[in-house]
Amino acid sequence: MPIYTPPTEDMQYLLHDVLKISASDIPGYAELDPDFTGAILGEAGKLAAEVLAPLNATGDAEGCHWDNGVVRTPKGFKDAYDQICAGGWIGLDMPGEVGGQNMPYLINSAVGELFVSANMAFNMYQGLSHGAMSAILAHGSDQQKATYVPKMVAGTWSGTMNLTEPQCGTDLGLIRTRAEPQVDGSYAITGTKIWISAGEHDLTENIVHLVLARIPGGPEGIKGISLFIVPKFLPDEDGNPGRRNALMCGGLEHKMGIHANATCVMNYDGATGFLVGEEHKGMRAMFTMMNEARLGVGLQGYAQGAVAYQNALAFAQERLQGRALGDPSNPEGPADPILVHPDVRRNLMDQKSFVEGARALTFWGAQMIDRAHRMQDPDAEAMISLLTPVIKGFLTDKGFETTVLAQQTYGGTGFTRAAGAEQFVRDARITMIYEGTNGVQSLDLVGRKIGQNGGKALMAFFDMVKSFAKAHEADEALKEGFLDPLKAASKDLQAAAMYFMAEGMKSPANALAGSYDFMHLFGHVCLGLMWSKMAVASQAALAAGDDPRAFHEAKLATGRYYMARQLPATALHLARIRSGAEPVMALDAANF
Amino acid sequence: MPIYTPPTEDMQYLLHDVLKISASDIPGYAELDPDFTGAILGEAGKLAAEVLAPLNATGDAEGCHWDNGVVRTPKGFKDAYDQICAGGWIGLDMPGEVGGQNMPYLINSAVGELFVSANMAFNMYQGLSHGAMSAILAHGSDQQKATYVPKMVAGTWSGTMNLTEPQCGTDLGLIRTRAEPQVDGSYAITGTKIWISAGEHDLTENIVHLVLARIPGGPEGIKGISLFIVPKFLPDEDGNPGRRNALMCGGLEHKMGIHANATCVMNYDGATGFLVGEEHKGMRAMFTMMNEARLGVGLQGYAQGAVAYQNALAFAQERLQGRALGDPSNPEGPADPILVHPDVRRNLMDQKSFVEGARALTFWGAQMIDRAHRMQDPDAEAMISLLTPVIKGFLTDKGFETTVLAQQTYGGTGFTRAAGAEQFVRDARITMIYEGTNGVQSLDLVGRKIGQNGGKALMAFFDMVKSFAKAHEADEALKEGFLDPLKAASKDLQAAAMYFMAEGMKSPANALAGSYDFMHLFGHVCLGLMWSKMAVASQAALAAGDDPRAFHEAKLATGRYYMARQLPATALHLARIRSGAEPVMALDAANF
Structure with a gap:
């Protein structure tokens, strides 16, 4: 358990x-x-x-x-x-x-x-x-806000996002669900949506579906998509659930993980829907949901890693196998806890240094969202917009990897259901896929985000790293373990951006073939920056005599581990990026 | 399906x-x-x-x-x-x-x-x-060979390996199962074994358990372990299944994958067992099974990657989403197959270049086993002994990774059971764990294999790479794409071995903390060598005008991809190794 x-x-x-x-x-x-x-x-x-x-x-x-x-x-x-x-x-x-x-x-x-x-x-x-x-x-009207949001805040009603259809996932321009205007100003929604998380369940008295659909006569592709509120029960005059709407859950997906969440096929059969915002401007509203969801999914990725690590550590502290190099740590027992073995440590330190770094990045990013929203700060908005695909893609890839490492800590026990480690792996796996696969995140990052406003946000990121390093350059204790590797990693990221600028001009494939590596390179630099910030904080706490010392010493040791053993991955990602599109695209499609 | x-x-x-x-x-x-x-x-x-x-x-x-x-x-x-x-x-x-x-x-x-x-x-x-x-x-007697092997060859009887007990997995010195000598020369086996694959089933008329147990009075630890044949049904005088032996399957494990294989708890309650070989020499016999099993597990790892890739490719050829850069490849359809997108290519090329390289390594290793066994060639024996942990550890880690990449190709469909991609992931996962976790493989490699006979086999490996490069140095077409990266990667491997020699002397933890990276570094060099050998073969075939040209051209393109995009990982592994034990061991066990 x-x-x-x-x-x-x-x-x-x-x-x-x-x-x-x-x-x-x-x-x-x-x-x-x-x-x-x-x-x-x-x-x-x-x-x-x-x-x-x-x-x-x-x-x-x-x-x-x-x-x-x-x-x-x-x-x-x-x-x-x-x-x-x-x-x-x-x-x-x-x-x-x-x-x-x-x-x-x-x-x-x-x-x-x-x-x-x-x-x-x-x-x-x-x-x-x-x-x-x-x-x-x-994006909703005042009446929509008043009708739906308080009920959802209270939790008596819940919400969903309906984007995907059998023939369209990433490419939402292929959406076929139709929204026919009705005389009363509502729309009749008809179509099939798939993979709708929490699309139907028994936890709330009503479910508010937000559905992307196409109003006949509108532009083709994504420019003709509108967003609709389609409630399971239509609110009556008092705002309570009234008439059952013409929509139905057609079945559940059988999935690798998150079994306890209902992933629904939703059938809309002329269901009553209410337009949110303007006709054909649904993609903009969808992105409000989507960007938030992407940050939430990044959080899911490392949160699964966090609980998986916690359990793996407990196992490593209890399981007795073999003896430590040098003196036994448990001389009275039949063997030492496996935590003594260097390779078990390596595995646990990989987990720990990622989880704590990812938590820092998530909190730091959340603070930036507050700055953007609560102070209408456009620079903070631009920065979090740049970092959203990094947080989603990197934290879920590494979060999943962490659950796999944690499972490995157990040996055979990790493969059995009872230990629970394998469920974290199965549940974490979806985070790399939904709300835009991590490949799509990397395209968003390289194809859209880094070049936005002439690359202003990316330049601001580099400046931030530079200022941080400069502000602490006199601190000898930080230099070798933190600042030097951070600067080297940031330089790799800049070199990759330069490569995209120079070679992407010649052929966009040169940038797109390296997009996934760029996302990981960027993620490592972010975590390197976070660990450096934590090192500054923990050094200061130790100098001030703050308790518990062991906590801050552990932070510094864990940070040094990340900088020494994880951050050098930036050079590998840069090497891959610089190999360009040629190796990726050389094989003719017919010869695969 | x-x-x-x-x-x-x-x-x-x-x-x-x-x-x-x-x-x-x-x-x-x-x-x-x-x-x-x-x-x-x-x-x-x-x-x-x-x-x-x-x-x-x-x-x-x-x-x-x-x-x-x-x-x-x-x-x-x-x-x-x-x-x-x-x-x-x-x-x-x-x-x-x-x-x-x-x-x-x-x-x-x-x-x-x-x-x-x-x-x-x-x-x-x-x-x-x-x-x-x-x-x-x-290791068995002539009578044992005659009684058991022909039935197992025919498949009417099957076999198992019984090593693990609840308190002992990797550390077999902790085995408690007892074997009491009986007057008739047999032994009474009593104890509980867990995770016994195929320990009980309905496919054969008898099951031949090979069980590690301890004869009372023998040395402690692994020097007191003996191997026994413990058949489910004791053979009668005609060699047919006779009396039911006192053993029983106490239950099945519920696992993440390989659901269709029965993973059994086996209870032995004074069951009749027959000693194989000498008393207290069971570990030697166990290693005969184990080394073979490890190569078999390496094969499982890439074989799951192979079928996963095949399915992912088929999906990528059929699924229509988005448009290619430049001209559409499917202008009549609503969108192009996703195979056109550079990042999907990157994903598929990672899979393909691993699977084909791993197949080559496995075949090449199998040929070395034939040379060792059929010609009693001690050099071949030493080489395959050195490479066994690499083949097991690297091919299963990367094989699993390949199934995850393949699942990713599908997007959301990959998370659903119907596509089958998620089963390959769940089934492949065990290969990194059983027959010695991959961490244990890396310890076997670094702690035992590379230093055996003064490092003779490792030196022979380096010589082999050097000779290969030298033999083809005049071939300009091979130089940039294959020989140069192969030589660079092999140099990284040598530098890592040098580091272990120099720093491992000071503290063995310096070698053990880098053992996992060394195993991967070695695996990459092996695959780099395999791809270079394939490049030589395909270039020769093209020069000779052999058909199909497209096959050989695809080999060269796939090989160049591996050399350009995967082999540079050796530098990262070397950097991690060179960071030594300090970052890995710095955190006090109590402060985790």
């Missing part, structure tokens, strides 16, 4: 020692002192560890069940969901006027990690609502 | 164009002309594609069922197993005197890939027999 211990100490460290949030000028941050954030994380952690985590393995084993359009979630889910609603967790960062707590997105992210680590499949039921609420708040 | 097309063309190319086996001086190779091997591979491929592959998904879904000690395999397995027996496939490389076909191990490996790609879980039932037969042939 897997364990889950909320990493609140590490979160508090990031919020207060590294990001120093209560000293920030972002509106709402001043009240976030350590006692306050500690209380929130404590409550959320309790819910995660005591209510959600115990349902993770049972939910996986039981799965969801479909019967003639009705979906039953696993035992215990409804009760747990009601507790999440009662605690006000769903609207944590939603505005007060729709019933939310108006907390910063940063706090929402920290709480999100706790819930996702405890039970990813469960957390998706409310997670999907979040994107739907954001889209309605950003 | 996944497809399986036997890669017989590629196998024939390796056997005849690259290894040129019928010109070899190894006994039994002269008769292996292309017609002969083509006929064998054709028959085996037919069985794999038409009988085994259709049972792969159904076997996974149904799994094995245990009822009071009796295990039922999935529907269709018994019939398929009987066809394997009837074809004489189980004893393919066993000597004629025990009823085998006396084929080289090389042919056995090629056939093995076909069967494993088609249905890994199924193939383990007969695969485990192979190691058991080899152990009895190498």
Whole structure:
């Protein structure tokens, strides 16, 4: 039976020692002192560890069940969901006027990690609502906001995103679902959507589907896509669930993981839908949901790595096999715990150094979102827009890899269901795929983001790394272990960007063939920067005599590990990028 | 529904164009002309594609069922197993005197890939027999050989390996299973063994368990372990199954993958066992099974990658999303097949270049085993002994990675059970764990193999690479794409070995902390050598005007991809190795 211990100490460290949030000028941050954030994380952690985590393995084993359009979630889910609603967790960062707590997105992210680590499949039921609420708040009418958002904040209604169809995933221009205008101003929605997470379930009294569809006569391709609210039950005059809409869950997907989340085929048969925003401008609204969802998926990736690591470590501390080099660490026992072996350490340090670095990047990114949204800061907006595909792609690839490493720590036990390690692998796997595969993320990064506004955000990123290094150049203790490798890695990233500029001009394939490596290169530089920031914070804490010393010493040791053993990957990615499109495209399609 | 097309063309190319086996001086190779091997591979491929592959998904879904000690395999397995027996496939490389076909191990490996790609879980039932037969042939008495091996060759009986116990996996010195000597010369075996693949099933009339146990009064640790034959039914005077032995399958493991193979808890309750070889020398006999099993597991790793790639490619050729850069490749259709996109190519080329390189390494290694066994060549024996952990560790890590890449090719479809891609991932995952985790492989490599006989085999490997490069140095067409990167990679491997020699002296942890990276570094150099050998063969074929030209051109393009985009990983592994033990061991165990 897997364990889950909320990493609140590490979160508090990031919020207060590294990001120093209560000293920030972002509106709402001043009240976030350590006692306050500690209380929130404590409550959320309790819910995660005591209510959600115990349902993770049972939910996986039981799965969801479909019967003639009705979906039953696993035992215990409804009760747990009601507790999440009662605690006000769903609207944590939603505005007060729709019933939310108006907390910063940063706090929402920290709480999100706790819930996702405890039970990813469960957390998706409310997670999907979040994107739907954001889209309605950003693009909906006042009446739509008033009708739908407070119910979703309360959790009595939930939300979904309906994009994919059998013939179209990445290429949304191929959408066929039709939206016929009706005399009353509504639309009749007809079509089939697939892979709709939480599309049907028994946790809420109503489900608010946000559906991409095509209004006849509009432009072809993605320029003719509109967004609609299509509720399962049409709200009556009092705003309560009224008439059943003409939509139905046609079946559930049988999947590798996240068994406890209902992945639905949704059939719309002339269902009543309400236009969100303008006709044919659906893609813009969709991207409001999508960008938020991408950051959320990046969080899922490392959150699965985090809980997997925690369990692998516990196993390595208990499992006795073989003896340490030199003196035994457990001389009275039949053998030493496997944690003594260098290669087991290597494996665990890979996990630990990624998870803590990823958590830092996620929190730092969340702070940037708060700066962008709460201060209307266009530079912060541009930076998080640049980093979104990196956070989604890198943190999910490495998060999955971390679950695989964690499973490996166990040896044979890791392959058995009882240990739970294999479920983390199966659940984490989807994060590399949904909300745009990681290949699509890399195209977004290289094909769109790095060149936006003449590359302004990318230049700002390089400047930020440079300023950081410059600000600490007098610190000899940081130089060899942190600043030198960070500068080398950042130089590799710049060289890759230069290569794209020079060679991408000659042929865009030269850039696109290296896009995946660029995304990873970028991710490593981000984590190198995070570890350097943490090193500064922990050195300062040690100099100030802060307790616990062991915590800060561990941070420095873990950071040095990342810089020495992970960051050199940037040179490999650069080498691959510089090999260009030729090796990738040389083989004729017919000769594969 | 996944497809399986036997890669017989590629196998024939390796056997005849690259290894040129019928010109070899190894006994039994002269008769292996292309017609002969083509006929064998054709028959085996037919069985794999038409009988085994259709049972792969159904076997996974149904799994094995245990009822009071009796295990039922999935529907269709018994019939398929009987066809394997009837074809004489189980004893393919066993000597004629025990009823085998006396084929080289090389042919056995090629056939093995076909069967494993088609249905890994199924193939383990007969695969485990192979190691058991080899152990009895190498260490058993004449009577044991006569009693057990012909039945196992015929497939009417099957074999198992019983090593692991709840408290001991890697550290076999902790074994507790007891073997009490009896007056009739047999032993009474008592204890519990876990994770016994094919430990109980309904495919054969008898099961021959090879069990490691401890004879009371013997030395402690692994020096007091003996090997026993413990049959499910004790052979009667005519050699037929007689009295039921006191052993029982206590249950099945619920696992991430290979559901169709029964992974058993085996309880021995004073069961009658027969000593194999000498008392307390069981580890030697166990290693006969184990080394063979490790090569077999390496093969499983890439074989799962091979079938996963094949399916991913088919999907990429059919799925229409987006348009190619430049001119559309499918202008009449709604979109182009995703194979046109550079990042999809990158993904597929990673898969293809690994699978074909791994197949070459496996065949080349199998030929070395034939040289070692059929010619008693100690140099070949030393070389394959050195390479065994590389083949097991590298080919399974990368094989698994390939199944993950293949799954990624599909996008969301890859996460659904129906596509089959996720089963390849789940099944391949075990190969990194069993028969010694890949961490243990790397310790075997660095802690034992590279230093054996003063490093003679390792030096011979470097000489082989050097001689190869020298023999082709005049070939300008090979230089940039193949020989230069091969030489650079081999230099990295030598530098890593030098580092171990110099720093490992100071502290063995410096070598052990880099062992995993060394195993991967070595694996890349091996595949670089294989691709260079294939490049020589394909260039010669093109120069000679051999058909099909497209096949040889594809080989060269795929090889150049590996050399340009995968081989540079050696520098990263070297950098990690050179960072030494300090970053890995710095964190105190108590501060994790």
